[in-house]
Amino acid sequence: MDNEMKEVILQYIRDEYVDEDSGVKVDENTRLISGGLVDSFSLVSLLLFLRQRYKADIPDAEATPNAFDTVTSIMQLVDKYRKDK
Amino acid sequence: MVYNKKAKEFYSQELASLREQGLYKEERYIHSPQASSIEVEFPAGTEPKPVINMCANNYLGLSSHPQVLEAAHKGLEERGYGMSSVRFICGTQDIHRELENKLSQFLGTEDTILFSSCMDANAAVFEAILTNEDIIICDRLNHASIIDGVRLASAQQDSYKHMDMAHLEKKLEMHQDKRFRVIATDGVFSMDGDIAPLDKICQLAEKWDAMVMVDDSHSTGFIGKTGRGTHEHWGVMGRIDLITTTLGKALGGASGGCISGRKELIEMYRQRGRPYLFSNAVPPVIITAASRVIDVLSQTTERRDKLEENTKYFREKMTEAGFDIRPGVHPIVPIMLYDAKLAQGMAKDLFTEGVYVVGFFFPVVPKGQARIRVQLSAGHEKEQLDKAISAFIKVGKKYDILHKTKEEVIAKYGM
Numbered sequence: 194m195d196n197e198m199k200e201v202i203l204q205y206i207r208d209e210y211v212d213e214d215s216g217v218k219v220d221e222n223t224r225l226i227s228g229g230l231v232d233s234f235s236l237v238s239l240l241l242f243l244r245q246r247y248k249a250d251i252p253d254a255e256a257t258p259n260a261f262d263t264v265t266s267i268m269q270l271v272d273k274y275r276k277d278k
Numbered sequence: 279m280v281y282n283k284k285a286k287e288f289y290s291q292e293l294a295s296l297r298e299q300g301l302y303k304e305e306r307y308i309h310s311p312q313a314s315s316i317e318v319e320f321p322a323g324t325e326p327k328p329v330i331n332m333c334a335n336n337y338l339g340l341s342s343h344p345q346v347l348e349a350a351h352k353g354l355e356e357r358g359y360g361m362s363s364v365r366f367i368c369g370t371q372d373i374h375r376e377l378e379n380k381l382s383q384f385l386g387t388e389d390t391i392l393f394s395s396c397m398d399a400n401a402a403v404f405e406a407i408l409t410n411e412d413i414i415i416c417d418r419l420n421h422a423s424i425i426d427g428v429r430l431a432s433a434q435q436d437s438y439k440h441m442d443m444a445h446l447e448k449k450l451e452m453h454q455d456k457r458f459r460v461i462a463t464d465g466v467f468s469m470d471g472d473i474a475p476l477d478k479i480c481q482l483a484e485k486w487d488a489m490v491m492v493d494d495s496h497s498t499g500f501i502g503k504t505g506r507g508t509h510e511h512w513g514v515m516g517r518i519d520l521i522t523t524t525l526g527k528a529l530g531g532a533s534g535g536c537i538s539g540r541k542e543l544i545e546m547y548r549q550r551g552r553p554y555l556f557s558n559a560v561p562p563v564i565i566t567a568a569s570r571v572i573d574v575l576s577q578t579t580e581r582r583d584k585l586e587e588n589t590k591y592f593r594e595k596m597t598e599a600g601f602d603i604r605p606g607v608h609p610i611v612p613i614m615l616y617d618a619k620l621a622q623g624m625a626k627d628l629f630t631e632g633v634y635v636v637g638f639f640f641p642v643v644p645k646g647q648a649r650i651r652v653q654l655s656a657g658h659e660k661e662q663l664d665k666a667i668s669a670f671i672k673v674g675k676k677y678d679i680l681h682k683t684k685e686e687v688i689a690k691y692g693m
Binding site: 212232241 | 436
């Protein structure tokens with residue numbers, strides 16, 4: 194597993210979705226969408242972030258709430274499409 | 279028969295699961311007109327009990343007001359009961375257009391279109407004017423009907439942290455490549471009573487070239503010095519492109535809603551708004567009553583002033599008593615309890631004491647933020663408020679939550 198990518202995506206999720214005083218902990222297996230932490234509306238900005246950071250042309254059709262439900266599953270998707278390696 | 283055993287078992291299990299999770303909603307039967315004091319049958323089958331109603335959206339106390347009833351009777355007698363048509367076939371009476379014009383004047387907008395509800399207005403507001411070249415940027419605590427409206431539209435979607443202007447700006451900057459950007463927010467958030475900072479939102483919209491859509495259902499009629507809404511409160515009348523609002527809360531409380539805003543956009547809804555094109559015209563009885571409400575509110579601010587006094591009084595006394603209430607000025611007063619069972623237990627005990635309030639918990643509010651939501655009305659008299667406050671104190675003492683910090687309440691009851 195790419196530890197750097199894991200930390201980058203986790204940090205993005207924390208900055209974007211977790212209120213500092215909420216005490217919510219997020220790791221690579223936290224259920225993001227089905228767990229109510231990430232609203233499915235903002236998948237578009239997460240997708241944009243991944244496309245820019247990893248030059249990953251993830252097709253819209255694959256950016257489903259299911260595929261984005263954990264950092265682990267997001268990383269698998271990025272790995273499949275990234276062009277910066 | 280297509281409703282087979284498998285389907286029956288599936289839905290029975292779904293319902294059982296809702297019950298197990300404590301998410302099953304039960305109706306309580308009210309045996310009186312909607313007012314600050316009502317007769318409630320609860321549990322079902324018991325004698326109706328008189329209680330002070332502190333959970334209605336009857337902000338101005340107009341739901342059963344004699345002048346409103348008189349106007350409704352007049353509408354019924356002079357214009358009949360139903361229209362039996364959508365607006366554009368043969369469902370538009372002169373009074374429909376007259377009310378639309380009055381609403382435009384009241385809200386300070388260019389034009390208005392009526393819908394059967396604000397839920398319908400929100401179902402049309404994005405879908406009819408945006409395509410996948412556009413983006414809707416939502417506050418994360420927006421009401422379910424705005425969220426459904428966004429889902430119905432083919433436009434792209436994004437969201438920003440609740441009332442976080444720096445985050446909104448970041449999103450606006452990120453989406454400069456889209457054809458149109460629309461910022462969508464509640465004017466007042468129904469679970470918190472938070473008032474969206476429309477002054478700052480308008481500044482950002484102007485800086486980053488975005489339209490602003492506001493659902494003002496919990497504001498129209500009483501927020502702002504003359505009750506025009508959140509845009510009046512922040513001094514940005516004329517700068518909001520689209521306002522959706524309801525006739526089903528402060529403005530008489532029956533049903534019906536509208537979109538009010540830029541002339542061309544309203545015209546688009548008359549051509550392409552699916553809930554407008556495919557559902558019946560609002561019945562005359564609601565039109566004449568709502569029309570009278572707007573007349574009264576345009577002449578005097580007496581009722582919104584009384585609501586403001588009631589709100590101030592209740593918030594002050596409850597804070598003094600040691601309740602943890604979200605600060606603010608709105609008649610929605612969230613009494614924070616954090617734990618779902620505590621909120622439910624206290625609401626039940628308050629009902630026994632003659633005060634009708636409801637406990638809210640996940641998924642209606644975020645996890646760990648359970649609360650009792652009190653809604654004040656201009657229809658409440660001071661004696662009713664004092665009685666309700668005494669009942670709250672009695673129940674608060676029983677649960678030992680007065681003058682306790684959030685951490686102390688959570689330590690005792692969990693979250």
